[in-house]
Amino acid sequence: MTPADISTAPDWSFRADEAARSVTSLFGQRLFFLPGTHIAAIVRPSGRLKNLARPWHYWWQAHYVDCLVDTGRRELGTDGRPGKRFDGANRPSAGRLASRLVTGIRLRNFLTVVNSYYDDMAWLALSTLRLENLARDSRKEAGRRRNAKVLKSLTLQFDSASTDDLGGGTFWSKKRDFKNTPATAPVALYYARTGQAAKAQALLDWLDARLLDPDQGLYRDGLRIGPGGDVVLESAIYTYNQGPVLGALLELGGEANLARAARLVASVARSLTLPAPLPARSALVLRCEGTGDGGLFTGILVRYLALAATDGRLPAGTRATAATLVNDTAEALWEGRRLLSPEDPLARKGGRVVFSTHPGLPAVQTYPAGAAVELSTQLQAWMVLEAAASIAGN
Secondary structure, three states, X not given: OOHHHHHHOOOHHHHHHHHHHHHHHHHEEOOOOOOXXXXXXXXXOOOXXXXXXXXXXHHHHHHHHHHHHHHHHXXXXXXXXXXXXXXXXXXXXXXXXXXXXXXXXXXXXXXXXXXXXXXXXXXXXXXXXXXXHHHHHOOOOOOHHHHHHHHHHHHHHHHHHEOOHHHOOEEOEOOOOEEEHHHHHHHHHHHHXXXXXXXXXXXXXXXXXXXXXXXXXXXXXXXXEOXXXXXXXXXXXXXXXXXXXXXXXXXXXXXXXXXXXXXXXXXXXXXXXXXXXXXXXXXXXXXXXXXXXXXXXXXXXHHHHHHHHOOOOOOHHHHHHHHHHHHHHHHHHHHOOEEOOOOOHHHHOOOOEEOOOOOOOOHHHHOOOOOOEEHHHHHHHHHHHHHHXXXXXX
């Protein structure tokens, strides 16, 4: 990169901090006013009591933990000591907020981290593991015993859900009638990151054998066991399912897995992209999948594409493709953001910007003034900006 390129390169760290400040201020609050807790409202504007009455989105909170860990990683100095805090010296660090959030999740989930959905629990396990590693690297001991208990409890859940039924894979829920990519892939990644390589490889091999679409090179949703024992293929392909598969392939490594990872990146670029609305240049952005749970999907994929973009074991072309997908999607979301005026109810809650639900559309269109804004979509934009910052920092 030339000096001119450096001077004109986006400041992705600043942009990620802007997203972090906006999301934590707008959605973050104590749980039941309890000190030492943190939790996110599901939608704004809305009051605290209304939010407590809304459906409990456990897995959105798990990804909130992950986003805070991303920011906490950037807060660390090169020597592992705490650096500049994203929200100012007098505000909690991102790591401290993440620790309080794990406490809030457990309390809000009736004093346990176990629920009926193994994919939900897998996302919390992955984010808590990353929080544990952040605490270790920043020499913070507070909360580490609790993190270890969370991980031990969740590991037992994954062991019970990863059975030989249907030849392998992980059940989606405790009904045990559906084995799918949304559960199997993050559990495989968790096993890979906790030294259980054989278990992780078995799950990945099952996904390849049963759910990989050979024409598109992408992973389908799952296999459902009908009332009569018939197995029905759910063939929908979602962006987020590709992400943890890619992450697990990279984590395990080896020639075969890395070749599969390279093919997966190429398939994502070929089948899950749309022309970007960026001025003066041709680009592709990743497709997004709306609001609600779908508001998180593409952010999850981007998180793992960023790992591929910086993995020197992959071919240079694969790394470049992954980086382009991340950066162009991040640029489109940033350019399409809506700045909040002081009179906006969201600004009075502490919000700074609102990001679109889709990089192909500006936020003034998907979230016009006066519209309720969902947490999932704002976490997605934050994830994408953090992914771009992680590439720039390597």
